[in-house]
Amino acid sequence: MSTMSRPLLGPAEIVVDVAAIRDNARLLAATAGVPLIAVVKADGYGHGMVETARAALEGGAAWLATATIEEAVALRAAGVVDVPLLCWITSPTSDHAAAVDADIDVTAYSVEELDEIAAAIGERAVPARIQLKVDTGLSRGGASRADWAALFARARVGEEQGTWRITGLWSHFACADDPSHPANDRQEAAFRDALDLAAGHGLRPEIRHLANSAAAILRPSARFDAVRCGIAMYGLDPAPGQATDIGLVPAMTVRAPLVMVKDLAPGDAVSYGHHWTAQQATTVGLVPVGYAEGIPRNASRPGAPEAAARVGIAGALRPIRGTVCMDQVVVDLGGDRPPVGTEVVVFGPPSAGGPTAQDWAETCGTINYEIVTRIGGRMSRRYVDGEPR
Missing domain, CATH: 2.40.37.10 (Lyase, Ornithine Decarboxylase; Chain A, domain 1)
Incomplete structure (x- = not known):
């Protein structure tokens, strides 16, 4: 029948509880003890980028982050303006000028990318905001160790010329969801090497950040000046099976x-x-x-x-x-x-x-x-x- x-x-x-996002942001910032960079890329991990961003800020997030310039510009266009905003994936055709105009921090991986940014923005009264990403072992985006010195040297020249300000230096863990994995120690040590080398070239970034959601909860030594939290802010466990319950709610x-x-x-x-x-x-x-x-x-x-x-x-x-x-x-x-x-x-x-x-x-x-x-x-x-x- x-x-x-x-x-x-x-x-x-799809029903999204913005109160949960606010509360998760507060929990993560309190747990880490440093400013929270709320990652809202990929349409806020399916939760809605603009609404998620606003809820995270209400919960105390100090920064927002997206993957692309286009996502970051869309946030600014939606009225999310009074907060530092980082993006990290660009291409030779990316609109770096739009990022500068919108006061967005763009990530550079290489000398060539810095040169592209310089060419794109031309003579501007306001320096671009640039963060540098180093590859410490994920073998994905970021400058390889052999290229760090050249990247830092070029970055410093641009600062001296007034083309940009290096606002951040960062990297990304490969195995933070497995706290006993030996790669975590190697990557943190490599990141500290990068920080020392950058300082030797005269760079003084505003924020140094390495920890993703799992490391923000599980690895206090990797918190530095800020933590970048994506999945945990949406209430999902970034390291299942690792006893990471701090009260997050999906x-x-x-x-x-x-x-x-x-x-x-x-x-x-x-x-x-x-x-x-x-x-x-x-x-x-x-x-x-x-x-x-x-x-x-x-x-x-x-x-x-x-x-x-x-x-x-x-x-x-x-x-x-x-x-x-x-x-x-x-x-x-x-x-x-x-x-x-x-x-x-x-x-x-x-x-x-x-x-x-x-x-x-x-x-x-x-x-x-x-x-x-x-x-x-x-x-x-x-x-x-x-x-x-």
């Missing part, structure tokens, strides 16, 4: 209406490929979210359906059955028949009555960063301020 009617809930949505809840309930007989198979077959009579529900909304297709675990991701429905965790589709998933209701329109909690804080983003990450073999950042698609986003969801 099938039942179907107009859902009592609205469409699938800010995101993903919810959708149950839009259909139907009976299955033993032997009925579900969804594309028939990767799951009912072994006994049961009921299933249809939830209108799929991989177009960022639901990982492997959440159903075709080879191990007993380990499939779960959602919260009427206080119970219900497993996904069959292949995740573009627009919908099927969940096993185990014979129950909750009314059409019942709330389905895809993930959220423990108080929401469903699984967490970390639960989904473990099921899908990824990290909680990816779960919250990829979610969206056709979902709306709604903001609450500590209100019931």
Whole structure:
């Protein structure tokens, strides 16, 4: 038997609690004991860049940070103006002049990049704000050790010429979520070497920062003048399994209406490929979210359906059955028949009555960063301020 009617809930949505972000920012700043750089790149890790930035500032963040100039300029255009703002990914076509005009700190990795910035900004009354990033072992962005001296020398020349002010020197950990990993000591030692070398070239940056979310909580020696926190500010554990609970609360809840309930007989198979077959009579529900909304297709675990991701429905965790589709998933209701329109909690804080983003990450073999950042698609986003969801 099938039942179907107009859902009592609205469409699938992402609910973001800005009070949680404010409180998380306060906790992180208090734990670190140094200024907080709130990272709001990638649309605020899926939470909304502008709203997240404002909540973080209300929670005491001293800086904001994005990945790109475009993200940083968008923040300024949205009225987020009275706060230092750092970005760190540029290209030869990046609009460095726009960054200077908007009082944005741009990160340089190389002498060539400094030269590009100098050429782009020309003769200006106000020096550009430049931070230098050194590679201490992540082997991603940043100047390699062999290039540090040349980078610092060129940076100092630009300061003497009035082209820019070197406002920061920073790097990024590779293994901070594993506090016992030997790379952490090596990277911190390398960063201290870079600081000494920069000082020898006459550079006196305003802030020196190395710690990401995990190091901000787990590695006091790496806090220096500021800590950069992204995922932890959104209430998610940056180092699962490392006993890092400082009271962070996840800010995101993903919810959708149950839009259909139907009976299955033993032997009925579900969804594309028939990767799951009912072994006994049961009921299933249809939830209108799929991989177009960022639901990982492997959440159903075709080879191990007993380990499939779960959602919260009427206080119970219900497993996904069959292949995740573009627009919908099927969940096993185990014979129950909750009314059409019942709330389905895809993930959220423990108080929401469903699984967490970390639960989904473990099921899908990824990290909680990816779960919250990829979610969206056709979902709306709604903001609450500590209100019931």
